[in-house]
Amino acid sequence: AYDIGLHGVVYQVNKWDPKQFDWTKKLVDADYVGPTRQYCHMRGGHHNVQRFGTVYTSMGMSMADRGAPIWKEKRDCWMSVCDDCHSPRFARENLQALDESVKDAGLKYRETFKVAEDLIKDGV
DSSP, X not given: OTTTSHHHHHXXXXXXXXXXXXXXXXXXXXXXXXXXXXXXXXGGXXXXXXXXXXXXXXXXXXXXOTTSGGGHHHHHHHHHHHTTTSOHHHHHHHHHXXXXXXXXXXXXXXXXXXXXXXXXXXXX
16 A cells, blocks of 8 residues: 555655665654655554554454544554644544545455355355
8 A cells, every 4th residue: 555655656756866765864863755664654663563553454353443442542643643744634534534445445355255255156
């Protein structure tokens, strides 16, 4: 998702330009033209990439209620990363759009497996 999103495209186009991405600087000291995956997912030097993840796919969690109170802290952390450059409204609306796309993708994923299962049962 990152690679085809706006931030990923900016990164792919500019990653070899030292004026845009100076890899000799620590992430916290750099002034990049756009955020890298590390900026968002490894914020503050943490190496737990899932710490700022929003897709809960482990153990079937992708279909969990992403707005449930149990996820509030994680979601607030996610939005705080976006708030570094964007407005809180922007972050909130994009997280809601992400929630909808994950829900839609989960439904399509299950539909696809049902079709494959039915084809196997039919001997195809």
